[in-house]
Amino acid sequence: MPELWIDVLTVLDGTARLAAPLIFCAMAGLVSERSGIVDIGLEGKLLAGAFAAAAVATLTGSPWAGLAAALAASVMLALVHGFACITHRGEQIVSGVAVNILALGMTVVVANALFRHGGHTPALGAGERFSPIALPFAESLREVPLLGPLYAELVSGHNLLVYAAFLSVLLVWWLGWRTRFGLRLRAAGELPEAVDSAGVSVSALRYRGILIAGLLCGLAGAYLSIAHGAGFVREMSAGKGFLALAALIFGRWRPLPVLFACLLFGLLDTVAPRLQGMELPLIGPAPVALVSVLPYAMTVVLLAGFFGRAVPPGALGRPFVKEH
């Protein structure tokens, strides 16, 4: 029993680690899309953030400087997206794709120019990244049955950004559903004309939404390269931005369901490698590839309307044109 419990906790612990960047990105997407701006550029912002964090952490030796750089890089891309979509009412998907391509190319080019390391950054030392934090009494409480290991294994021992990821859900929910800003932001995503008619600027709201999305993706990027990992590897975002988008749809643009979707996807990601080579009853060798595909497959099934309808914000992707 205790052994199984420890196994469960280890899996959940891995889930939290793998879900953290998804949660940041999905919350970024939530804020952006709730304001009416499609954010297919999550992936690009994540990648740019990851690179900027690792590069600056390497150059300065400070993870905090790395984090600041990640935020700046991601926000810059977000502003490019905003300038194209909000100021110039461009096609949001195209702009998002451009952001992704830009990040994909720029990170490798700049990495090569700075470090001559095949598009990677050098490995970071312990002081140059965010290390796991042992919460108080983790060791002394470990002997308490059930809850002790839960606290020591699952709750304690993560780096700062994992906690920040979970906190971001609470923050997005509070901002979005308990504040004036949130009410207006969501209205801008549903019916921008109503916001305009109430005398509030739709563009300003959407820029703020995009800005928050940029900050959250920057956090996710820093997590990948200077907290979870120890340096930047080319294309290290590996589709996590798109997976976050899937989680956003899966959770129907609501913070708590989106969090659960991220955790579910993180769980699948944790379990998949553990199944490698395992013989399952009836099925035979575990279909690892199938498990990796599951998040996307489930999202497609969801979109096809099998578990009720996923209704996006009413004005999502529609530029707001104020006639003059």
Next chain:
Amino acid sequence: MSGGNGSGEARRAAVRLRGVTKRFGAVLANDDVDLDIPAGTVHGIIGENGAGKSTLASIIYGLYAADRGSMEIDGRPASLRSPADAIRLGVGMVHQHFMLVPTFTVLENVMLGMEGGFRLRGGEADIRARLEDLSRTHGLEVDPDALIDDLPVGLRQRVEILKALFRGARILILDEPTGVLTPDETDRLFVVLRAIRDAGGTAVLITHKLREVMAVCDTVSVMRHGRLAGHRNTDETTTGELAELMVGRKVGQTVRPPESGARTPVLRAAGLTWRQAGSAPRLQDVSLELRAGEILAVAGVSGNGQSELLDLLSGLADVQEGYVEFAGRRIDAAHPATPAELRALGLAHVPEDRQRRGLVLPFEARENAVLGRPERAGPGPWTSGAAMQAHAEPLIERFDIRPPEPRRPAAGFSGGNQQKIVLAREFESVPAVLLLGQPTRGVDIGTIETIHAEVMALKERGSAILLVSTELDEILALADRIMVLNAGRVAGTVPAEGATARRLGLMMTGASEGMGA
């Protein structure tokens, strides 16, 4: 405030415009407009579609900035840069398309932009109390926690009015507010407008319906081609005079031709019941008969099954229960017919939503004129510009489509002219059966006359016509028989002779049954 009407001295102007001009590209929407809206009145602004009344309202509400001219509100010069400025000066607006977030509650919609603090909880109790107070004093009862999506149109409009009053509006502009209302709801709206006036406020009613102006307005301004064509007190004018001012010439009444004897049935439908999978029936046990040379009108508040009936008869939706007999074919659940098959058998359809179903807006007028009639587009599977041109030119002339440019994209025509393109295409072949959905919705008076004349001409040539309209005036002017739908059921079918708007209105709301006919 000088409440009430009819005081002898000149009333103070709530809104005063001088020389207001607004241009959109090549279109002069407002041309040097001088307008005084007396305070403490219900004031009408009437005009045909495109006469510039909505633009004028948008300028007063700060949505558009005028190119030239000046404005005073309550005697003080006002230069509005946004609706926020207008709201501050006490101007409120109820838009034609409601500015309500469908996924928000009534309360959330009302507080949007006026939340009273960064945290919503801070101001909510206070706002709720004020909203309930406003509801009570103006007779605008509505549940503050209801989701807009769940409210009927009449109640949504109430929320819009509450929203404006909540923002301190003393001058309330309503843009075509009655288009979506039942006669009963319209009456209730008018009670509210009078209450606003009696409390010292000013209501500005923008409409193209003369009857409404005469019923509720104290004073009225008439717009024509972007200019102010006249200003009247309603107790000193007639609908005839106002119509003349609007159109710029005398407007004739459609003359009902004499009865033309026995008519042969062309299409028969029996026991039609239709539902969207898993929901209540939208259409229940509907039977009807269309006869050659006769117009059967379907009256009802929109959303009571008319659209579903048109979809079934035109083949856009499959028959589920019951059957349709047409041109020797029996169409039922086991034997469906596609729209193309039905068209080939001589059925034409003017859809209710002309922009989404009747036209491909980015396509040229001449391309739209051959949609569904491939034989007109050119030889065999090819399309030929010359063939389409030759087909379109006489139609443009006959239906007076303006501007007469076959190669202009459909999106570049006004609503009325877009409708004429659809009508020209469907009328051209003299169909055996014509399904006519909302033929004059959003169309100006002058064009309505043309359209009505064409419909009557088609009837004279022997087409059997099913007319679906939410305008009772139109139904009474055109129909031979009137079928009233209420909640998907036939509430009754009555001969047009002797039918009145009042009696039809009662049948539409399910208050009374008609006799068979």
